Amino acid sequence: MTTSSGLIWEDDVADPILSVSNIETYYGPIAGIRGISLDVEAGRIVTVLGANGAGKTTLLKTISGAMDPQKGTVVFEGREIQKQSPDRIMRAGISHVPEGREVFPFLTVHENLIMGAYTRKDKAGIQDDMALVYDYFPLLEARSRQHAGQLSGGEQQMLAISRAMMSRPRLMLLDEPSLGLSPILVGQIFEIIQRLNREQETTILLVEQNARMALSVADYGYVLEVGRIVMEDTCDRLREKEDIKEFYLGMKEAGARGKRRWKKKKTWR
């Protein structure tokens, strides 16, 4: 099987940096995710697609330690990390760009970036990474002394990604980075995600509702519905599936006009 990046994808992931097995996470009595298993191969971009409420954010929060699963395991680089503190998981090499950006509005851009490196002691390395961030996002350098709260939504998303870069993660979790951005900015953000993956060798787990963009940059994808994985495949193959075209890419089958195909029941249920 050949992926969009031209590499061979094995059915059994050869070298998973992250393995999630049967995790269940609850909000009190409400299940956010109901038994999810997935693998992320080192060096890849893997995407999780799903509608509102499917459990995408809960999945990322469970991996980054913001929520504890009731059941299941999360294995990162061969070690179980479920139920560890977010701080420890970040030190282990995972950084989480949360939904809705969540920058510190009353700190400057520069101070937000320093906060991203709080687990590190290597001053020279931090300086190097600050330079790297400003190379990726020159606009942030120009505004480094301004309060983050004064940035536009798109600029705040850039800052949130930059702050996550400052811990030098080997795995970055991105929760809907395109949300609320103009098409041009969405394109820019996805280019940066690909650069990070290619140039810094950061493995990416990308949660998105923007299926078109996500499927074009990722190697492999999972589809989440009501807390469960209902489909997985290479993104090349997912793009060709009728259900994906219809429900996630908003495309109808040629010749189906007038047949109300949009009312067709999803075949994976």
Ligand SMILES: Nc1ncnc2c1ncn2[C@@H]1O[C@H](COP(=O)(O)OP(=O)(O)OP(=O)(O)O)[C@@H](O)[C@H]1O
């Ligand atoms: N704080 C909360 N308290 C109770 N239930 C919650 C809470 N947050 C999420 N849920 C529920 O958990 C389920 C999964 O939510 P989650 O936020 O993970 O979905 P999502 O796929 O990220 O959705 P969206 O695309 O809207 O961000 C939903 O049924 C949701 O109602």
Ligand SMILES: [Mg+2]
């Ligand atoms: Mg969400």
